[in-house]
Amino acid sequence: MNKYTNKEFIRHTQNISVIRWQSAYLPIVEVIKHIDNYQKEKILDFGCGSATANQIIREIYDLNIDGVDISPEMVHVAKKNDSAGEYRVLEEDGIIPFKSNSYISCYASFVFVEMESSEQIKHWLKEIYRILKSRGLIILLIHNLSLVGKVNPVYSQIVKFGEKRKKYNIGDQFEITLYGVSEKNLPDISFKDYYWPIDMFKKFVKNIGFKNFDYKVQENNNFIKKEIKNLHNHGIKMIDTRELEGITGIVTAQK
Ligand SMILES: C[S@@+](CC[C@H](N)C(=O)[O-])C[C@H]1O[C@@H](n2cnc3c(N)ncnc32)[C@H](O)[C@@H]1O
Numbered sequence: 013m014n015k016y017t018n019k020e021f022i023r024h025t026q027n028i029s030v031i032r033w034q035s036a037y038l039p040i041v042e043v044i045k046h047i048d049n050y051q052k053e054k055i056l057d058f059g060c061g062s063a064t065a066n067q068i069i070r071e072i073y074d075l076n077i078d079g080v081d082i083s084p085e086m087v088h089v090a091k092k093n094d095s096a097g098e099y100r101v102l103e104e105d106g107i108i109p110f111k112s113n114s115y116i117s118c119y120a121s122f123v124f125v126e127m128e129s130s131e132q133i134k135h136w137l138k139e140i141y142r143i144l145k146s147r148g149l150i151i152l153l154i155h156n157l158s159l160v161g162k163v164n165p166v167y168s169q170i171v172k173f174g175e176k177r178k179k180y181n182i183g184d185q186f187e188i189t190l191y192g193v194s195e196k197n198l199p200d201i202s203f204k205d206y207y208w209p210i211d212m213f214k215k216f217v218k219n220i221g222f223k224n225f226d227y228k229v230q231e232n233n234n235f236i237k238k239e240i241k242n243l244h245n246h247g248i249k250m251i252d253t254r255e256l257e258g259i260t261g262i263v264t265a266q267k
Contacts, residue, residue: 036153037065038236039262040119041073043151053116054078058108058140059123060099063090070096072246078115080108105132108139115143119151124213125205130183133208134216141220144267150222152263156229157209159259160186171259180207213263222265230260 044050051074057066060079069075078098081087090099100109118140127133140150160173160180167173174186184207192198210227217225230236236257 039230042235056115056118058120060090061086063094066094112142113145117149121153148267154261156261217265225265227263232257
């Protein structure tokens with residue numbers, strides 16, 4: 013059963029996504045800003061969850077975002093958080109209920125890491141390809157798998173990825189604990205995701221027909237630093253000051 017049907021889990025992820033904001037979402041904005049006329053185009057948030065960030069992304073960066081998620085509960089919350097977007101529920105192994113060739117970009121933030129099978133991954137990548145316009149960009153945020161099972165003094169203060177020194181294979185589950193922030197009264201949260209290596213994504217994406225595959229680990233570059241200031245200037249106080257770069261991997265490819 014999808015854990016996002018559990019109310020307690022939804023509440024925790026909403027809190028945690030507040031502190032993950034700058035780490036997880038600014039690289040998406042950075043990539044989308046390179047697309048011509050991006051403010052006039054439609055963008056799809058695949059696996060939108062509660063769409064915590066979308067209202068802010070919409071207001072500050074003027075993006076036109078719709079969303080889909082497999083969990084009806086999450087879509088319900090997303091509609092409340094971002095009333096301007098169209099949010100729809102996905103059926104398992106179904107279709108994305110939007111027209112072919114209609115989105116300039118589709119991002120999926122920590123969604124493919126939750127899929128149980130490689131067949132499911134292929135299915136949804138193909139669907140995303142279908143709804144993208146020609147030259148449309150797919151953006152997947154995933155875990156930096158090179159940290160899984162590793163003891164890293166920087167990240168072990170923030171997150172635990174799997175069991176120390178254990179070697180993980182393709183499709184294995186591994187437990188992630190995001191440590192809470194006591195000053196903000198945020199508790200730890202643990203959940204299991206899947207070990208899907210970057211080479212697998214590369215192969216699937218290429219077989220489907222995407223071009224220009226790229227993968228990089230997020231760093232707080234000048235763009236991100238500038239945007240953090242920009243968000244502060246807009247009165248957005250949700251950004252955590254802990255060092256979160258290095259945890260997120262960003263896959264991009266073009267139709
Ligand atoms: C970790 S949450 C991320 C939510 C949001 N993208 C964010 O970054 O804040 C993962 C989301 O993916 C959704 N999800 C899991 N498997 C999915 C699938 N096969 N298709 C669509 N959404 C899925 C879950 O219901 C959940 O809302």
